Amino acid sequence: MKLEEYFVSDEFYNAISPLEEVLGTNDDNTNIKYIEFLISIGIRYSMVMSDGEEFTTEGLSNFLNKMATMMSIRRPSYLELNSHNDDVTDIFLDTVCDDLGIPEEARENEEVREKLNELLIRKLYGPSYIFHGYNGVTEESIREHGLDPEYSTPNQEEIDRINKIFVKYGLSAIFGWQSLNCKGKVSYSEIPDASYYYATGSPEWFSHFCGETLEYHPSMYKKHGFIRNDKEMAREDLLKLMESNGFQEEEIDEVISFFEKNWQRLANREPGLLIKRVEDRDIDGFKARMRGNDYFRDTRHLYGLLIGYGESDLQTEEAIDTSDARFIRLPKYTTVMKKVAHMNIGDEYSSGTSYSGGRER
Numbered sequence: 001m002k003l004e005e006y007f008v009s010d011e012f013y014n015a016i017s018p019l020e021e022v023l024g025t026n027d028d029n030t031n032i033k034y035i036e037f038l039i040s041i042g043i044r045y046s047m048v049m050s051d052g053e054e055f056t057t058e059g060l061s062n063f064l065n066k067m068a069t070m071m072s073i074r075r076p077s078y079l080e081l082n083s084h085n086d087d088v089t090d091i092f093l094d095t096v097c098d099d100l101g102i103p104e105e106a107r108e109n110e111e112v113r114e115k116l117n118e119l120l121i122r123k124l125y126g127p128s129y130i131f132h133g134y135n136g137v138t139e140e141s142i143r144e145h146g147l148d149p150e151y152s153t154p155n156q157e158e159i160d161r162i163n164k165i166f167v168k169y170g171l172s173a174i175f176g177w178q179s180l181n182c183k184g185k186v187s188y189s190e191i192p193d194a195s196y197y198y199a200t201g202s203p204e205w206f207s208h209f210c211g212e213t214l215e216y217h218p219s220m221y222k223k224h225g226f227i228r229n230d231k232e233m234a235r236e237d238l239l240k241l242m243e244s245n246g247f248q249e250e251e252i253d254e255v256i257s258f259f260e261k262n263w264q265r266l267a268n269r270e271p272g273l274l275i276k277r278v279e280d281r282d283i284d285g286f287k288a289r290m291r292g293n294d295y296f297r298d299t300r301h302l303y304g305l306l307i308g309y310g311e312s313d314l315q316t317e318e319a320i321d322t323s324d325a326r327f328i329r330l331p332k333y334t335t336v337m338k339k340v341a342h343m344n345i346g347d348e349y350s351s352g353t354s355y356s357g358g359r360e361r
Helices: 010-013 017-025 028-050 057-074 078-082 086-100 110-125 135-146 156-168 178-182 195-200 206-211 231-244 249-266 283-290 297-307 332-339
Strands: 127-135 186-188 272-280 314-316 327-329
Touching: 010 017, 010 057, 010 078, 010 332, 017 028, 028 057, 028 078, 028 086, 028 110, 028 195, 028 332, 057 086, 078 086, 086 110, 086 297, 110 283, 110 297, 127 135, 127 186, 127 195, 135 272, 156 249, 195 272, 206 231, 206 249, 231 249
Parallel strands: none
Antiparallel strands: 127 272, 186 314, 272 327
16 A cells, blocks of 8 residues: 555554544544644654655555554653654654564674664655645645645635734634735645644634634634534534624625535535655765764664754745646544544534524524
8 A cells, every 4th residue: 555545544543543532532633633643753764764655554554553552551741742852753764674584682793783873864864845734625626736826825815815804803813824924835845744724624714713723712702613523513612703793694694605616615524635845865975064963874873863853834926837746635533533533523424513602593
């Protein structure tokens, strides 16, 4: 199986099954971060162990199962996971050594350690990538036009019109950062770490509009209607926000019409991740700078250094060619919750989750 299909396969869901209880008791934000971490570190593992696009998913599943088991026992914070603490580093390096056939007693041998370090540098530092999480409804356009700002937000004028209504009532961030610094740009990352968060909440302007923006205070709103694919939750949050701020009847009608149209187009779509290799870094120059440095001699320190290379939030006004990119299917959050936590959430599996407050429309 190729990586393109792995994260939506039963093999992946079985690999992370130790998280059943954790996902069933955590809040949505924590769950998204846990899933995001496993996908991103799975991608890093595949980069180290693959030869081109081919590698064994059996090894990847074994690796992710070990990681999920550790997470189910220790329940680390996302900060601990994302900083690749000792538990994460040990599992990553031990599994790589196991899969390479390096016995534990040989791992402190200087020659073996240097070969392992060479592999990590060549795989994790050598190539640089562009990562872009997206809503599946946009994949055809991305394949045809690339990541092109001209096609990224086809309804910008309509968004601007709705935004003016909210600004009138002092709600200037209803679409998050979209109106401030995202027009005419596409966003991407040099590392896979935040890809699942952006993909499940894509397009970001709509997930913010449906509850994720700071205009929706956590103590008063459900907030996660879009990522949970729960239309009633998102709709009730939106109505409650408008009514509590004194929106006029015709303004509410216009906003709800906008919501309905875009929910139909954007909700319950499978997220995806674009990976494009853009250039090869100067490995010899890197090793020359590292010679004599503790980071180069110590594999654990070197790994910590390598996974820190790259920016997580970049933008460009130029179109990015995607003709040679890989398109990785990612699981919907509702599907992970059903397959792993055995919980049915969202409109896909139920009639939706509602709560008291607001009015019926």
